[in-house]
Amino acid sequence: xxxxxxxxxxxxxxxxxxxxxxxxxxxxxxxxxxxxxxxxxxxxxxxxxxxxxxxxxxxxxxxxxxxxxxxxxxxxxxxxxxxxxxxxxxxx
Amino acid sequence: xxxxxxxxxxxxxxxxxxxxxxxxxxxxxxxxxxxxxxxxxxxxxxxxxxxxxxxxxxxxxxxxxxxxxxxxxxxxxxxxxxxxxxxxxxxxxxxxxxxxxxxxxxxxxxxxxxxxxxxxxxxxxxxxxxxxxxxxxxxxxxxxxxx
Numbered sequence: 001x002x003x004x005x006x007x008x009x010x011x012x013x014x015x016x017x018x019x020x021x022x023x024x025x026x027x028x029x030x031x032x033x034x035x036x037x038x039x040x041x042x043x044x045x046x047x048x049x050x051x052x053x054x055x056x057x058x059x060x061x062x063x064x065x066x067x068x069x070x071x072x073x074x075x076x077x078x079x080x081x082x083x084x085x086x087x088x089x090x091x092x
Numbered sequence: 093x094x095x096x097x098x099x100x101x102x103x104x105x106x107x108x109x110x111x112x113x114x115x116x117x118x119x120x121x122x123x124x125x126x127x128x129x130x131x132x133x134x135x136x137x138x139x140x141x142x143x144x145x146x147x148x149x150x151x152x153x154x155x156x157x158x159x160x161x162x163x164x165x166x167x168x169x170x171x172x173x174x175x176x177x178x179x180x181x182x183x184x185x186x187x188x189x190x191x192x193x194x195x196x197x198x199x200x201x202x203x204x205x206x207x208x209x210x211x212x213x214x215x216x217x218x219x220x221x222x223x224x225x226x227x228x229x230x231x232x233x234x235x236x237x238x239x
Contacts, residue, residue: 019157023148050184050213059203
């Protein structure tokens with residue numbers, strides 16, 4: 001059954017959604033079947049495109065709304081949440 | 093950010109004859125130094141290589157955005173190089189890369205860095221622009237495509 005879930009997350013790493021962070025998110029998103037979208041304000045980006053994610057210009061402190069849709073939506077969401085909350089594995 | 097603020101004809105090179113990832117970084121560093129002799133070529137090269145070691149900057153579709161932070165740099169500078177033949181680059185989609193949009197950024201400028209990346213992404217997500225860069229026969233055509 002297809003599930004669609006939404007959750008707001010705050011970008012907490014110092015550098016924000018820069019190239020390496022965006023690349024990590026894309027690599028993670030590609031391991032799930034669910035479609036994952038990130039929305040910041042009026043802009044939405046699919047989590048499988050580094051270019052689209054970089055266009056969001058999500059800096060530290062910005063809130064993004066994550067939407068996951070697909071049969072593994074829940075595990076996709078928790079993985080995305082973990083990556084963001086772990087500062088994309090960055091030190092600060 | 094306006095992309096034309098960070099690109100320059102002097103820092104653009106079309107269809108370089110290059111067959112390795114290592115060599116393309118040397119070419120990028122050489123161009124950076126030639127245009128800004130105050131920079132230290134080894135510092136530029138190691139900055140780019142160190143970033144690359146943390147993960148490939150090959151973002152897919154034959155495009156890479158190598159970048160490095162340079163202490164004391166006054167403003168962001170982009171170095172744009174296309175290669176004659178696509179180069180193996182461990183890109184996210186495993187496709188070889190022939191468009192290198194490198195940027196050197198001043199230290200500790202997270203916000204400016206994000207703005208520059210967003211500006212570059214807006215250009216490189218436009219298929220027509222990418223096609224024009226790939227088909228360019230000289231550096232003027234590359235700069236014109238991005239203007």
